[in-house]
Amino acid sequence: MPSRPSLKERLEARLTAALEAAGAPPGTPAIVAPATRAGFGDYQANGAMGAAKRLKRNPRELAEAALAAADLDDLVSHAEIAGPGFINLTLSDACLTAELEAFAASVIAPQPQDEAAAPVVVDYSSPNLAKEMHVGHLRSTIIGDAMARVLEHTGHQVLRQNHVGDWGTQFGMLLTFMDELANNDADLQHELADIETFYRHAKERFDADAAFAQRARDTVVRLQAGDADCLARWQQFIDISMRHCEAVYSRLGVGLERSHVHAESAYNDDLAAVVSDLDAAGLLVESEGARCVFLDEFKGKDDKPLPLIIQKRDGGYLYATTDLAAVRYRCGQLGAGRILYFVDNRQSLHFRQVFAVARAAGFVPAEVELEHMPFGTMLGEDGRPFRTRAGGVIRLTDLLDEAEERAFALVSEKNPDLDEADRREIARVVGIGAVKYADLSKHRNSDYVFAWDSMLSFDGNTAPYLQYAYSRVQSLFRRADVDPAVFEAPISLQEDAERALAMQLLRLPETLATVAKDGVPHLLCSHLFDIAVAFMAFYEQCPVLNAADAATRDSRLALAQRSSAALRTGLGLLGIATVERM
RNA sequence: GGGCGUGUAGCUCAGUUGGAUAGAGCAUUCGGCUACGAACCGAAAGGUCGGGGGUUCGAAUCCUCCCACGCCCGCCA
Numbered sequence: 001m002p003s004r005p006s007l008k009e010r011l012e013a014r015l016t017a018a019l020e021a022a023g024a025p026p027g028t029p030a031i032v033a034p035a036t037r038a039g040f041g042d043y044q045a046n047g048a049m050g051a052a053k054r055l056k057r058n059p060r061e062l063a064e065a066a067l068a069a070a071d072l073d074d075l076v077s078h079a080e081i082a083g084p085g086f087i088n089l090t091l092s093d094a095c096l097t098a099e100l101e102a103f104a105a106s107v108i109a110p111q112p113q114d115e116a117a118a119p120v121v122v123d124y125s126s127p128n129l130a131k132e133m134h135v136g137h138l139r140s141t142i143i144g145d146a147m148a149r150v151l152e153h154t155g156h157q158v159l160r161q162n163h164v165g166d167w168g169t170q171f172g173m174l175l176t177f178m179d180e181l182a183n184n185d186a187d188l189q190h191e192l193a194d195i196e197t198f199y200r201h202a203k204e205r206f207d208a209d210a211a212f213a214q215r216a217r218d219t220v221v222r223l224q225a226g227d228a229d230c231l232a233r234w235q236q237f238i239d240i241s242m243r244h245c246e247a248v249y250s251r252l253g254v255g256l257e258r259s260h261v262h263a264e265s266a267y268n269d270d271l272a273a274v275v276s277d278l279d280a281a282g283l284l285v286e287s288e289g290a291r292c293v294f295l296d297e298f299k300g301k302d303d304k305p306l307p308l309i310i311q312k313r314d315g316g317y318l319y320a321t322t323d324l325a326a327v328r329y330r331c332g333q334l335g336a337g338r339i340l341y342f343v344d345n346r347q348s349l350h351f352r353q354v355f356a357v358a359r360a361a362g363f364v365p366a367e368v369e370l371e372h373m374p375f376g377t378m379l380g381e382d383g384r385p386f387r388t389r390a391g392g393v394i395r396l397t398d399l400l401d402e403a404e405e406r407a408f409a410l411v412s413e414k415n416p417d418l419d420e421a422d423r424r425e426i427a428r429v430v431g432i433g434a435v436k437y438a439d440l441s442k443h444r445n446s447d448y449v450f451a452w453d454s455m456l457s458f459d460g461n462t463a464p465y466l467q468y469a470y471s472r473v474q475s476l477f478r479r480a481d482v483d484p485a486v487f488e489a490p491i492s493l494q495e496d497a498e499r500a501l502a503m504q505l506l507r508l509p510e511t512l513a514t515v516a517k518d519g520v521p522h523l524l525c526s527h528l529f530d531i532a533v534a535f536m537a538f539y540e541q542c543p544v545l546n547a548a549d550a551a552t553r554d555s556r557l558a559l560a561q562r563s564s565a566a567l568r569t570g571l572g573l574l575g576i577a578t579v580e581r582m
Numbered sequence: 583g584g585g586c587g588u589g590u591a592g593c594u595c596a597g598u599u600g601g602a603u604a605g606a607g608c609a610u611u612c613g614g615c616u617a618c619g620a621a622c623c624g625a626a627a628g629g630u631c632g633g634g635g636g637u638u639c640g641a642a643u644c645c646u647c648c649c650a651c652g653c654c655c656g657c658c659a
Contacts, residue, residue: 029599031599031601033598033601034598036601036602036603037602037603040602044601044602046600046601047599049601049639049640050599050600050601053638053639059639082602083601083602084601084602084639084640085601085639086601086602128659165659168658168659169658169659170658170659264659287656288656288657289657290656290657291657292656292657298585298655299584299585300583300584300585300655300656301583301584301655302583302584303584306584306585306655306656307656307657308656309656309657311657312656312657313656313657314657316657318656318657318658318659319658319659322659344653345586345587345653345654346586346652346653346654347654347659348585348586348587348653348654349585349586349653349654349655350654350659352586374586374587376587376588376652376653377652377653379652410621411621413621414619414621415619415621430621441595441596442594442595442596443595443596445587445588446587446588446595447587447588447652447653448594448595449594451594453608454593454594454608457594457607457608458621459607459608459621460606460607460608461595461596461606461607461608462607462621464621465607465621465622467621468619468621468622469622471619471621472618472619472622475618475619476618476619479618480618510598511598514598518598520598522595522596523596523598526596526606529606529607530606533606536622536623537623537624539618539619539622539623540622540623540624541623543617543618544617544618545617545618546617546618581619582619582621
């Protein structure tokens, strides 16, 4: 069962048909968008002007003709041509109330999955297990997780893939350092409790002692050759590091589990086959001792062909090889119809090359979409790639600790009467929500500057504002003694604030569709903020519990119920929780 | 040198296949709790959309040339 088209999609379809009836070529887009000004109605269609230009016709006349031919009676109460040929549309109250009636099923409930459609693979988080997760990992982890949720909600089958780095050269160094400490098991356990420091100490040994460095390199070779002792040691390290990640995921409320991990090492046995298959496809070229693929579309300096290096001179494989194995696995074993990579934008060229080679080699069927969803680098307050003054990065756990601490101080100030346990729980939800929202609310593609105060802001367009709006609605239900899960009443939109709130709620499906298509959760943030603002205005202007009559009170409660569900569901899709009181 | 990306209010950022008077938040100023939570609401002020040229009814958005910054460009991932 296909999901119900959004209001915008329905208007778009009707008006596109009408434009065609008025003489525009089939498929001429009606370009329906929310009205840019309050006086223009609810939606506007801008397509008539562009179409008239191409047809060399008068745009207002074309718009008139299209409007006359349009079948809009069940949706629109008032339509008019304005300016050079805008079609302004006002939705009928009957349409709005009918949509609000169906809100729980059409917006709040996850859309039914299309069983026939191929699943969407979402590759995100993918930390390097050699080190501890730091603030730089937020973007992929948070944005990817929100996208996985939105895709599921909009009716897609989603397969999460956590492509953790567990097989790089630095593991030789780490395992060698483990061996040194192994004669003192207490030391080893103690050191491994802090992966970041462990890495630093190992690196110090590596840099200071040539013999150690040589042993580290030998260890890599033994590991990749399958040496049992090495593998056991490696597994020990990976388990500990993975548990660190899972602790962070758990605190963040990120839905990644062990079953979603498909590590680099998982492709190890397939790498030789990737190389030979590329060779069989006639793509492999030896250059300066390395085995590469050159494609015409990639040129480097002086128009020289740009290689994608598949195998090093010494026989070692690179991440391009692993990524090719991974894309093949995802198409072949997982049956992906679309693969999204939430990986930072410095790897744009790498992915363009990998995708092109994967297609050239026939690893990816033509109908499968490969999309790199790049995001910008997190910068320090000096505008340079993020580093603390000491030279290290800020650990994710430290950021989350600080967030919860600040939120606890705030909730204690605002609501000193609550039990400490309640305040702790509220602080956890609010603090974590603030951090996630700060990241999610910016367009993923731009670099952004990490600053404690903006990252942990609780005012304005932030998660706490949305959570506050939600908790205010809940308070209304408590006072009215109604259960929002089952409450129902006819909705009648009388005041401007009621109508404006209803429109914001009913636009949610359009936003979700765009977010799912383009991978841009910041649009969901911005829409939820609009909903919260509209709710606050409604709350100020329209008494609910003290409404003039019972029907108005119930209608407003029903509207509040939709608002509450929209906020909880929307925040949930962002991976942000809500609280009943705060 | 080539490629990718970024440049919008004092700061942090939106701006949906080119649309009507470029929008938010923070900060600033002013106003609002004897109606349901003031973590709130209302209002004001704040802009040569990096710069020049072009395309057209219409450009932050498309084309072109510059400027600034970031990143990537054969054996790390």
